[in-house]
Amino acid sequence: NAGVTQTPKFQVLKTGQSMTLQCAQDMNHNSMYWYRQDPGMGLRLIYYSASEGTTDKGEVPNGYNVSRLNKREFSLRLESAAPSQTSVYFCASSVVGTQNEQYFGPGTRLTVT
Amino acid sequence: AQTVTQSQPEMSVQEAETVTLSCTYDTSESNYYLFWYKQPPSRQMILVIRQEAYKQQNATENRFSVNFQKAAKSFSLKISDSQLGDTAMYFCAFMKYFGNEKLTFGTGTRLTIIP
Numbered sequence: 001n002a003g004v005t006q007t008p009k010f011q012v013l014k015t016g017q018s019m020t021l022q023c024a025q026d027m028n029h030n031s032m033y034w035y036r037q038d039p040g041m042g043l044r045l046i047y048y049s050a051s052e053g054t055t056d057k058g059e060v061p062n063g064y065n066v067s068r069l070n071k072r073e074f075s076l077r078l079e080s081a082a083p084s085q086t087s088v089y090f091c092a093s094s095v096v097g098t099q100n101e102q103y104f105g106p107g108t109r110l111t112v113t
Numbered sequence: 114a115q116t117v118t119q120s121q122p123e124m125s126v127q128e129a130e131t132v133t134l135s136c137t138y139d140t141s142e143s144n145y146y147l148f149w150y151k152q153p154p155s156r157q158m159i160l161v162i163r164q165e166a167y168k169q170q171n172a173t174e175n176r177f178s179v180n181f182q183k184a185a186k187s188f189s190l191k192i193s194d195s196q197l198g199d200t201a202m203y204f205c206a207f208m209k210y211f212g213n214e215k216l217t218f219g220t221g222t223r224l225t226i227i228p
Contacts, residue, residue: 031214042117042204042218043158058215090158094214102216104158 001026004105006091012111013081021076021108023091031094032074033058033102034066036087043090049074081112115140115207119219126195127227133180134190134222136205142166144210147181147188152202152221161203164188192224200226 004025013019025032030051035043035058045058049068063085065077074093078085088109092102116139126132138147149161164172164181171179176196180189192199205219 033215035216040122040220042220043216044218045215048215088156092158101160101163102214107156 003027004091004093004103006089006105006108008108009106010109012113013078014113015082017081018077018079019081020078021089021091021110022073023075023105024073025091025093025103026072027093027095027103028071029093029095029103030071032068033092033094034064034074034076035090035092036060037090037107038087046076046089078110081110083112086110086112115142115145115209115217117205117207117217117219119205119222121222122220123223123225125225125227128195128197130195131191131193132195132224134192134203134205134224136188136190136219138186138188138205138207140186140207140209142209146208146210147179148206148208148216149177149179149188149190150204150206150218151199152204153198153200158204162190195226197226197228200224 007022033048034046037043044060047066049055052071067075088107090107091105094102118137145166147164151159151161162174176193178191202221204221206216
């Protein structure tokens with residue numbers, strides 16, 4: 001099992017450009033999450049999806065959109081990137097009810113200039 | 114809303130010594146989970162230990178143990194016989210029982226093990 005995979009690992013964008021971060025899991029998990037990690041602020045939840053076809057906002061959703069394409073895949077889109085979105089982005093997944101452990105992907109380092 | 118506070122931004126300890134990382138949280142929930150995650154320089158988030166709030170017994174995982182004080186809303190992590198591979202950022206995190214498994218993280222403690 002690959003677990004949770006994310007692409008790309010690194011990305012540099014110019015202000016105003018758009019891009020989609022991809023996330024996939026092969027553990028048959030129901031729930032998937034997108035977090036961002038900024039220095040000195042820990043990880044903050046952007047969006048989550050409790051099941052295929054459902055998505056909900058987290059703590060910091062502004063400037064982002066998500067798509068739960070199927071049970072395996074959960075993408076994060078930046079429509080018009082801003083320097084404030086420079087961060088490390090983590091995708092995670094979990095199975096409801098199994099001690100609630102979230103499994104994290106390796107992260108994507110995004111820089112917006 | 115829940116908040117998680119880690120008041121020690123950085124700590125260092127000699128190899129083989131014991132170190133304790135502090136975490137406090139604020140919530141009105143009575144049922145919840147608490148976690149410690151480790152993030153080494155590779156950036157990968159790794160679950161170290163979890164505690165269910167309804168359990169009075171403190172969780173242990175090999176060299177890692179917690180001191181869970183529910184009334185004080187305190188959840189510290191003790192690392193015994195510290196090893197160089199323990200060098201990492203450590204994050205405390207909170208999850209409600211029925212909150213769609215959303216994690217609320219603290220700001221982290223950077224732990225350095227000195228050879």
